[in-house]
Amino acid sequence: MPKLNKSFITTIATVLIPISMQFIYIRYVSYEVDKTIYGNFILLQTLIAGLSYIFLQIPSQAYTRFYNTQEDKQKFINEFRTLLIFINILCFFVIMLYGSMMQKFSLSILLTIFIYFVFLNNYAFNQNIFLLNMERGKYFYLKVFEATAKFVLPIIFYYLNETLFSFLLGLCTGYAISFCVLMFFLKDYKFYFIINIKNLNKYFKFAYPIFFVSIFSWAISLADRYFIEFFNGTEQVATYAILAQVAGIGQIVGQIYTLHVNPKALKMFEDDKKSALEYLSKILKKLGLVFILLSVLAYLLPVQIYEILLDPEIIEQPYYFITFFILLIGIFITVYQTAYSMYLNLFKKLNILAYIYFIAFIFNLLGNFFIKKYGMIAAAISTLLAYTIILSGQIIYIKYTKALTK
Numbered sequence: 498m499p500k501l502n503k504s505f506i507t508t509i510a511t512v513l514i515p516i517s518m519q520f521i522y523i524r525y526v527s528y529e530v531d532k533t534i535y536g537n538f539i540l541l542q543t544l545i546a547g548l549s550y551i552f553l554q555i556p557s558q559a560y561t562r563f564y565n566t567q568e569d570k571q572k573f574i575n576e577f578r579t580l581l582i583f584i585n586i587l588c589f590f591v592i593m594l595y596g597s598m599m600q601k602f603s604l605s606i607l608l609t610i611f612i613y614f615v616f617l618n619n620y621a622f623n624q625n626i627f628l629l630n631m632e633r634g635k636y637f638y639l640k641v642f643e644a645t646a647k648f649v650l651p652i653i654f655y656y657l658n659e660t661l662f663s664f665l666l667g668l669c670t671g672y673a674i675s676f677c678v679l680m681f682f683l684k685d686y687k688f689y690f691i692i693n694i695k696n697l698n699k700y701f702k703f704a705y706p707i708f709f710v711s712i713f714s715w716a717i718s719l720a721d722r723y724f725i726e727f728f729n730g731t732e733q734v735a736t737y738a739i740l741a742q743v744a745g746i747g748q749i750v751g752q753i754y755t756l757h758v759n760p761k762a763l764k765m766f767e768d769d770k771k772s773a774l775e776y777l778s779k780i781l782k783k784l785g786l787v788f789i790l791l792s793v794l795a796y797l798l799p800v801q802i803y804e805i806l807l808d809p810e811i812i813e814q815p816y817y818f819i820t821f822f823i824l825l826i827g828i829f830i831t832v833y834q835t836a837y838s839m840y841l842n843l844f845k846k847l848n849i850l851a852y853i854y855f856i857a858f859i860f861n862l863l864g865n866f867f868i869k870k871y872g873m874i875a876a877a878i879s880t881l882l883a884y885t886i887i888l889s890g891q892i893i894y895i896k897y898t899k900a901l902t903k
Contacts, residue, residue: 515643518644526652527807536731551650560844562845570631574623609665609666624640626683642674643674647668653667706848713854717884718880740873747829749831762777762843773843788833797874800818816874825881837892860886864883
């Protein structure tokens with residue numbers, strides 16, 4: 498029991514310390530950063546997120562699912578490290594193509610965003626070694642360094658030189674420092690180049706549905722930034738992104754859940770399927786109750802509380818507050834459906850998610866065209882509707898089919 502308590506406390510600290518840094522970041526961005534600069538930064542971040550969704554979700558899902566089944570973990574890890582090299586090369590050309598199409602970012606900006614992408618995906622993959630091994634202490638330090646890279650260094654560099662390039666340079670510098678720390682922790686996991694076609698085929702067969710899920714997921718959660726840019730301008734992209742980031746506070750519970758529950762559920766499932774499913778069912782009910790209570794609390798809180806992070810000129814307007822609250826509910830449903838999808842992950846039914854996400858994507862896409870008339874609130878409603886469809890689809894499939902019991 499003491500070991501479990503210590504583990505849980507470390508998990509909470511792993512989430513709350515980075516979140517506190519994110520609060521500082523949001524406050525500074527909301528009050529101090531030029532909205533056009535930050536809007537352009539969000540468009541670039543949306544690109545990076547898209548590349549991660551499309552090119553990294555297949556290996557990421559396979560990596561997480563098969564890690565506990567491997568006897569030679571060193572070999573397994575290096576299969577994915579090798580794969581990242583080819584992904585990075587491919588994404589370099591995608592970023593350059595994006596730059597030539599958008600024609601609003603310099604070559605130095607595009608190169609900097611590529612370097613950031615390389616650091617980001619390598620860091621994300623390698624730090625998961627410690628999470629899956631349940632080395633929560635090392636994982637805690639890595640998440641704190643990553644939060645410093647994402648939320649502290651960018652605003653320091655922006656303060657020194659108020660440009661988009663300085664913002665990105667701070668991001669890259671932070672990740673470079675964090676990556677050095679990661680390499681120190683990984684001194685026992687030496688890299689060597691390895692390609693195993695048989696294993697890659699196995700991983701692909703398991704996770705290829707996530708490719709379609711990733712495309713639709715990116716479109717649902719982030720592509721609305723480009724609709725807002727097209728219909729309402731870059732400054733509105735910045736405002737919407739800031740509201741979404743504050744609404745992202747709702748992910749705190751989800752992050753604690755993911756870090757503490759997912760590794761345990763995956764490990765339990767390999768030993769005792771029945772116990773793992775009973776554990777997952779019990780914990781999901783508790784998660785749902787927490788989100789209901791938090792939704793009521795968020796609505797009843799005085800608006801002045803949110804001014805700690807948000808410019809009063811934004812949050813005191815009913816239109817923006819309603820948009821924010823819709824985004825917050827959307828975050829809760831997003832986190833819950835992601836947690837619920839563990840059932841499909843465990844039983845290798847990720848192909849079902851692809852069909853469900855496609856339906857949600859169509860509704861979201863149609864809804865985003867209403868941004869022209871109703872503004873960003875249409876984007877928030879479209880996203881909320883899409884994730885409600887995704888959650889409902891999963892519940893219907895799991896509750897009313899016997900596919901997961903075969």
